[in-house]
Amino acid sequence: xxxxxxxxxxxxxxxxxxQLIKSGDHLICGLAASEPMTILESLHRLSExxxxxxxxTNTLPMGAYEFITNPKYSQMITVSxxxxxxxxxxSNHHPHITFQPNHLHRAMDKRLMATAxxxxxxxxxxxxxxxxxxxxLSIGNTYEKQLIQSGEALVILExxxxxxxxxxxxxxxxxxxxxxxETERAIPCLPVNGINSYDERIGAFIAERIEDGSTIQLGIxxxxxxxxxxxxxxxxxxxxxxxxTDGMVDLIEKGAVTNSRKTLRRDQSVCTFALGSxxxxxxxxxxxxxxxxxxxxxxNPAVIAQNYKMVSINTTIEVDFGGQCCSESLGYxxxxxxxxxxxxxxxxxxxTGGKSFIALYSTAQITGAxxxxxxxxxxxxxxxxxxxxxxxxxxxxxxVTEYGVASLRGESIASRTKQLIxxxxxxxxxxxxxxxxxxxxx
Numbered sequence: 001x002x003x004x005x006x007x008x009x010x011x012x013x014x015x016x017x018x019q020l021i022k023s024g025d026h027l028i029c030g031l032a033a034s035e036p037m038t039i040l041e042s043l044h045r046l047s048e049x050x051x052x053x054x055x056x057t058n059t060l061p062m063g064a065y066e067f068i069t070n071p072k073y074s075q076m077i078t079v080s081x082x083x084x085x086x087x088x089x090x091s092n093h094h095p096h097i098t099f100q101p102n103h104l105h106r107a108m109d110k111r112l113m114a115t116a117x118x119x120x121x122x123x124x125x126x127x128x129x130x131x132x133x134x135x136x137l138s139i140g141n142t143y144e145k146q147l148i149q150s151g152e153a154l155v156i157l158e159x160x161x162x163x164x165x166x167x168x169x170x171x172x173x174x175x176x177x178x179x180x181x182e183t184e185r186a187i188p189c190l191p192v193n194g195i196n197s198y199d200e201r202i203g204a205f206i207a208e209r210i211e212d213g214s215t216i217q218l219g220i221x222x223x224x225x226x227x228x229x230x231x232x233x234x235x236x237x238x239x240x241x242x243x244x245t246d247g248m249v250d251l252i253e254k255g256a257v258t259n260s261r262k263t264l265r266r267d268q269s270v271c272t273f274a275l276g277s278x279x280x281x282x283x284x285x286x287x288x289x290x291x292x293x294x295x296x297x298x299x300n301p302a303v304i305a306q307n308y309k310m311v312s313i314n315t316t317i318e319v320d321f322g323g324q325c326c327s328e329s330l331g332y333x334x335x336x337x338x339x340x341x342x343x344x345x346x347x348x349x350x351x352t353g354g355k356s357f358i359a360l361y362s363t364a365q366i367t368g369a370x371x372x373x374x375x376x377x378x379x380x381x382x383x384x385x386x387x388x389x390x391x392x393x394x395x396x397x398x399x400v401t402e403y404g405v406a407s408l409r410g411e412s413i414a415s416r417t418k419q420l421i422x423x424x425x426x427x428x429x430x431x432x433x434x435x436x437x438x439x440x441x442x
Contacts, residue, residue: 003133006174014042017156017179023051025154026115028147030124032060032275033188034140036158039123039181040065047076055118057100057111059083059142059337060275062188071095082107083337084328092334101388104242104272104340105299108143112150120153125185127165129174137170138163139187139274139284142242142295145170154178162186164284168270168291190276192225192246198361198402199226205400206313206357207231213261214309214353217241217344218248220275223359227313231256238262239269240307242299242340244290246276249283263307265291272298299340304347310354312344316390317360318378321417321441323393323408325358332386346395349409356397362425379424381435399423417441 017039021027027043029035035058044066046054052075056067059082067073068087074096081088082100091097102110112120124144127136135157137144147153155172157180195203203226210216210231215238218224228247231237238259239248248269251257259267272295274284284290297303304310316327317335328336345356363375379401383389399406399420406419421432436442 003129003174006133007129007180010174010177010180012179012181014039014181017181018042018046018049020154020156020179021046021051021054021121022119024053024118025055025121026118027054027056027121027123028111028143028153029056029058029061030122030140030144031142031273032140033062034125034138034144034273035062036123036125036156037063037188038183038185039156039158040067043067044070044073047073052076054078055080055115057082061085061087063087068097081337083339084334089335099334099337101338103338103342104142105296105301105343108146108296112152120147120150122147122153122155123158125158125160125163126172127163128159128161130165133174134171135159135174135177136165136167137172137292138166139281139292141168141170141292142272145172146294146296148172148176156180158183158185160185164281165286166284166290166292167288168293169297170292187281189278190220192277193220193222195222195226195229199223201402202359202400203227203230205405206359207234209355209357209398209405210234210311211309211353212236214238214311215240215262215307217310217312217348218245219243219314220245221315223315224313236261238307239271240264240298240304240310241269241271242273242295242344244269244271244274244280244284246280249280259289261308264303270298295340299343299347301343301347301350304344305350305354307351308353310348310351312348312356314341314345314356314358315360316358318380318383318387319358319360319399319420320380320383321420321436321439322413323396323399323416323420324383324389325391325396326383326387327390329386329388331384334388338390342391342395345391345397349395349397357400358391358396358398359400362401362403362423363428375425375427377424377428377432379420379428379432381432381439413441
C-alpha cells in the first residue's frame with residue numbers, strides 16, 4: 001500500500017478514535033504541549049460507551065479537561081500524573097486523581113511494568129507526514145517514541161499542520177500508526193518569564209562558574225532565563241537538555257552556543273521536548289541543528305556524564321541543613337514533579353569538569369491563618385512534614401540563592417549547615433544558627 005493510501009486508511013474522526021478505546025486500557029498522553037488537546041477535550045464522552053477501569057497517565061497537562069476536573073468520571077477513569085500543573089493541583093482532591101513518582105529516564109519502563117496486563121494506548125500530537133511516509137513527533141519525544149517502539153501500544157495521533165517538523169530519533173512511519181485525526185490546532189505557548197533583581201543575582205553567581213565549552217541543561221522560569229542571559233558572553237557552549245527553551249534560542253542566535261565542544265551529538269543541540277513561545281516553535285521548524293532524542297537516552301545519567309564539562313541548572317522549593325532538596329511539593333501537597341532534576345544533577349556530577357546547580361530564592365511569602373502575609377526562609381533546619389525529597393543530600397552539589405553560593409559536594413553536615421545559613425536571608429540567619437546549635441549540627 002502506498003504511503004498516502006496508508007495515511008487515508010488511518011484517518012478518522014474524533015468519535016471513531018474514541019471507539020478504539022476499551023475498558024481496562026492504559027492511555028498515555030504526550031507530554032505538555034504534545035498532548036492531543038482536540039482528542040482529550042472529547043475524552044469524557046467515553047462514558048457514553050459505558051467504559052470503566054480506564055487508566056490515563058499524563059505529564060505537564062496543558063488543558064483543564066472535563067475528565068480531570070469533574071469527579072463524576074471517577075468510576076470511568078483514573079488519572080495518574082508524572083508532573084503536576086495547576087489543573088492537576090486543583091483537582092488533586094478528586095478520588096480519581098493521583099501522582100506518579102518517577103525519574104524521567106526510567107518513567108516509561110517502570111510504568112509499563114506496573115501496568116502489565118493493560119493495553120497501552122498512546123495519544124499524542126505530531127507534524128504532518130512527509131513525502132517518505134514519516135511523521136515527526138514534533139516537540140515531544142520524552143517517552144512517546146519509546147512507547148511506539150515497544151510494539152505493545154495502540155497509536156492514536158492528532159496531526160496538526162501548526163506543529164513544527166523537527167529532527168532526531170523522533171520519526172515514525174505511517175505503518176506504525178493505528179489511527180489519526182487531523183486538526184489545525186495551534187501549539188500551546190508559555191509566556192517568557194520576566195527577570196527580576198533576585199534572578200539576575202542568582203544568574204550571575206551561576207554563570208560565573210560556567211566555563212567556555214561547557215554543555216548546559218536549563219529549565220524555564222525567571223532564574224533559568226537569567227542564567228541564559230548571563231551566559232550570552234560565553235563561547236562554544238553546548239546544549240544537552242531535557243527541555244528546549246526560549247533562552248536557548250537566544251544563546252544560539254547570539255553565538256554563545258555552537259555545540260562545537262560537545263562529546264555527544266557534536267554541532268547539534270539535544271533535547272527531549274520543547275515548550276515556550278511562538279518564536280521558539282518557529283526556530284525549531286525544519287531545523288536539523290536541534291535533535292529530539294528519547295528521554296530514556298537523553299536523561300540517562302550515564303549518558304549525560306559523557307558530556308565534557310556538563311552543567312545542570314535546576315530550581316527547588318526548599319533546602320534543609322543537610323542539603324536535601326524538596327523541589328516538587330508544599331509539605332505533603334504535590335505541586336509539580338521530580339522530572340529530570342535528579343537525572344541531570346547526578347549525570348552532570350559524573351562528567352569530567354561537570355557541575356550541578358540548585359537555585360532558589362532565600363525566602364517565600366505565605367498567607368497565615370489570619371490572612372496576614374509573612375516571609376519564611378527557604379533554607380530550613382528540616383523539610384516540612386510530608387515534603388518530598390526530589391534530590392537527596394548525597395547528590396547535591398552547588399546551592400545558590402540571591403545571597404551567594406554554597407558548595408556542598410563532599411562536605412560534612414557541619415560545613416553544609418554553615419554554608420547554607422550564610423546564603424539564607426539575613427533576617428533568618430540568627431534563628432537558623434540557633435536551630436543548628438540545638439540539633440548539634442555545628
